[in-house]
Amino acid sequence: HDFICCTLADITRGTAPPRRKPEGITVFSPFGLGVLDLVISRMVVDEAYTQNLGITIEAFLPGLPWND
Numbered sequence: 707h708d709f710i711c712c713t714l715a716d717i718t719r720g721t722a723p724p725r726r727k728p729e730g731i732t733v734f735s736p737f738g739l740g741v742l743d744l745v746i747s748r749m750v751v752d753e754a755y756t757q758n759l760g761i762t763i764e765a766f767l768p769g770l771p772w773n774d
Contacts, residue, residue: 711725712724714734
């Protein structure tokens with residue numbers, strides 16, 4: 707794994723450069739970041755509630771036990 711130079715967080719924080727050499731390339735692998743999708747979607751939902759946007763759907767599939 708010696709080809710890995712830093713994390714995405716290091717790059718976005720500015721604590722590490724995205725390339726070791728200016729002529730190099732950067733490869734980002736989003737594998738395992740499904741949790742990021744959940745966090746971003748929660749932020750979008752919270753902002754929609756704050757701005758009173760959209761509608762709330764109480765049950766996606768009516769009649770299922772967890773929707774009662």
